[in-house]
Amino acid sequence: MEKLLLLLLFGHISEAEKHSLKFFATVSSGVSNVPEFIAAAQVDDVAAGYCDSNTKTIQPKQDWVTDYFKDNSQQQLWFDKQCSVNQPQILKTILHYFMQIFRHDKGVVLQLRSGCEWSETSGQVAGFMKFGFDGEDFISFDMSTLTWIALQPQAVSVKQRWDADRAVTEANRNLYYQICPTLLKTTLTYGKSSLLRTDRPSVSLLQKSSSSPVSCFATGFYPNKAVLFWRKDGDDLHDNVEEGEILPNPDGTFQKSSDLDLSSVRPEDWGKYECVFQLDGLKDDIITKLDQSVIRTNSVPVPPSEFPVGPVVGGVVGLLLLTACICGLLIWRRRVHGYQRGLEVDTELE
Incomplete structure (x- = not known):
């Protein structure tokens, strides 16, 4: 439903x-x-x-x-x-x-x-x-x-x-x-x-530290009519999830994030979780499995082109x-x- x-x-x-x-x-x-x-x-x-x-x-x-x-x-x-x-x-x-x-x-x-x-x-x-x-x-x-x-x-x-x-x-x-x-x-x-174009985003899993929530971060998409959410065993998750707003990038595209708190999730259950991105104009969903090996942390620098600038640039634009x-x-x-x-x-x- x-x-x-x-x-x-x-x-x-x-x-x-x-x-x-x-x-x-x-x-x-x-x-x-x-x-x-x-x-x-x-x-x-x-x-x-x-x-x-x-x-x-x-x-x-x-x-x-x-x-x-x-x-x-x-x-x-x-x-x-x-x-x-x-x-x-x-x-x-x-x-x-x-x-x-x-x-x-x-x-x-x-x-x-x-x-x-x-x-x-x-x-x-x-x-x-x-x-x-x-x-x-x-x-x-x-x-x-x-x-x-x-x-x-x-x-x-x-x-x-x-x-x-x-x-x-x-x-x-x-x-x-x-x-x-x-x-x-x-x-x-x-x-x-x-x-009226459609730009496919890059989607990454980011984490500040091993105890921090895992953020599913999508950037570079257009238009801004998009949905980003977490699923477990195929069912949408709402508990322990903090959804961010869609924010503008300097190049006219958009970004969005959704944070999942894993503090109560057992390591053996990680494979049941996935991040789903849906965008008007894209036929298929972009699905990213929760996998420790693909998570980018502070020890693995994120390329500047994929750095989440929303809290800075988006905040300034939003204030304007x-x-x-x-x-x-x-x-x-x-x-x-x-x-x-x-x-x-x-x-x-x-």
Whole structure:
């Protein structure tokens, strides 16, 4: 039953044909050593573009993004304006609005995570938008009801003001059900040779010491729709197993680990255990038997290309994305009529 649930959750057809366009941005006040405004975009969880208050221009992170801008030079100019002027001003206004509510005067950060998902199989579209303030979720937009959800008591008044503006609600509906999916499909056209590929990982068994858990470590795989788990005698294991998250590698591929505690396992039973890796696009599972002779420990150096960089690189990238929000690629602008008016969005291109 557990294996069946895994197949339903990570099936090769449905999940492999589900795509996403995500935007992250952050604006801060009184925070030193970081740009005041940071923005990033991801397509299928792969970094596509970046800009901040220092660069003030879109920095493509993939060759196919560069190709898109070559064919759409006016779009690049428009995006640059969004990143250098429009979006920083919008988010600064919202930040100061929230600062008034919380009575903060410095050292705070506003975050926004936004975007859309599109199923190539069913055509279904889903959008999402959530504001965070000072490290905590504050308010989000419910796409099913087209209303705001207050995630903190202080957000209730904001919800009431933003819900009352039906023009903004309609703009959000159009943004996440029309504009964002269209942009997502366009980027998939340019990036399909890269985004729709399948990269087979290398899988290793690692152990710090003889008393440490054995880590099954898979790296270099793509896409990120993968499952890594331990089995004993053909049955999935959950006890004494600590599963890690899927983390990005610097080259755009992904890595994942799963640790098995062997403290209560008899040496003669090791042969009953195996690590299983499943990836959308790969026909066969990658199975690694638990064998002392193949385990790499501190006494057997791991080649740099296979070193688990996730705790370092993944942590840095995760921090950036956690503290980030929407960038200018979301085709909308702000018309401000005082803090009391809240947020107004206009999705028309200038």
